[in-house]
Amino acid sequence: MDIRHMLVVVDATREEQQPALERAAQLLEHYTEARVTLMLCDYVPALDGGVLFESHALEKARESLLAHHQAHLEQLAAPLRNKGVQIDTTAIWGKRLDRHVLREVQARRPDLVLKTSHQRNPLKRLLLSAADWQLIRYCEVPLWLVKHGDNTLSQVCASVDPLHSADKPAALDNKLVAYGYQLSQQLKAQLHLAHCYTPLPRTMVFDASVIADYEGYAKDVKQHHATAFSQLLARSPAEGVTSHLLEGDPEEALPGFVEEQKIDLLIMGAVSRSRLESALIGHTAERLIDATPCDLLIIKPDGFVDPSKP
Structure with missing residues (x-):
């Protein structure tokens, strides 16, 4: 398995622990020439006014949120950059995380996608079409769903x-x-x-x-x-x-x-x-x-x- 480019999906709901990034860092110890793209996608319904309620204030609020996420991505990237790893970062606003991940796969053509996999309760498994499920079905490149990124x-x-x-x-x-x-x-x-x-x-x-x-x-x-x-x-x-x-x-x-x-x-x-x-x-x-x-x-x-x- 030749890994030259990893797309790591950063969890917008976590500030500190990022299992997918931890796993990517482990893989970089073995695939030393690989580069990494960190992507984060977030959507806050309160900041989406829709066509009838769109305003300059809402747009500025979304821009501020994305700027905060972009700064967070740069902070996450810094330790690996200090080791010489080439890292790109992108923060995206929008619904349907899976669709945005698939668009990034099409645009960047990574060799591997890493994403933290959340545990879901039985009711959600029955009623929701989770992003993990959609990526399993439609992701064209190998998909690594990470449970715990700190284990060997x-x-x-x-x-x-x-x-x-x-x-x-x-x-x-x-x-x-x-x-x-x-x-x-x-x-x-x-x-x-x-x-x-x-x-x-x-x-x-x-x-x-x-x-x-x-x-x-x-x-x-x-x-x-x-x-x-x-x-x-x-x-x-x-x-x-x-x-x-x-x-x-x-x-x-x-x-x-x-x-x-x-x-x-x-x-x-x-x-x-x-x-x-x-x-x-x-x-x-x-x-x-x-x-x-x-x-x-x-x-x-x-x-x-x-x-x-x-």
């Missing part, structure tokens, strides 16, 4: 799907393994590969012959997935990788696995769906945002183009 990245895991049951192209698994291997080598971390499989529950098997030998059926399913997983490992350039075949859906099996293995970064693939499918089904990565305590790195297939662009 010593355990990296790529979640693969060699039978492509989630409609992911075969080449994406190879890309996930390659990114995981390159990152683990650069960070001197242990690389894990995990594949989740799910046989049909006994209560959903309607074939009488299968019901009579459900254990045999479940064993055959496991062997089928184990063979595909082994073939993927055989094609992998990753040496010293630890592999894990997990029974259960990813959103059920991975959170416990991540905690048990003390995984610091989980790498996952995401493919684009229609807006309706995304609303009804969602991506595995979306469902894991709040379920896993570690960082998530979301990778798109080669040639992916943001379908939401005008």
Whole structure:
């Protein structure tokens, strides 16, 4: 994974701790030639009077707010600039953080976007389309969602799907393994590969012959997935990788696995769906945002183009 330019989304609601920036600073220790863009996007409804109530005073208030944010960005950039890192800063006014991030991605073409991921309560997960979800769906470059930026990245895991049951192209698994291997080598971390499989529950098997030998059926399913997983490992350039075949859906099996293995970064693939499918089904990565305590790195297939662009 060649990182030459990182776009770091600064959290406008935090004055001090910025996990995404902390993670970027760690990566700069290993990617010493990389440059950074710090962006901050803020919107205060009280300062948006709308067409009927727009005034010079409101405009000046917004300018003052952006000037304050710009000064804050310069303050955040100073320690890294003192180390010789090339840093640009931009403060933006507007709604829909995800749309502004995607515009910056189009304009600046970074190799990586880093953003702090907030924990959401169950009601918000049901009712809101969070910026994280939109970026998972539409960001054309790798997206790193940071939970805690101060921990060392010593355990990296790529979640693969060699039978492509989630409609992911075969080449994406190879890309996930390659990114995981390159990152683990650069960070001197242990690389894990995990594949989740799910046989049909006994209560959903309607074939009488299968019901009579459900254990045999479940064993055959496991062997089928184990063979595909082994073939993927055989094609992998990753040496010293630890592999894990997990029974259960990813959103059920991975959170416990991540905690048990003390995984610091989980790498996952995401493919684009229609807006309706995304609303009804969602991506595995979306469902894991709040379920896993570690960082998530979301990778798109080669040639992916943001379908939401005008």
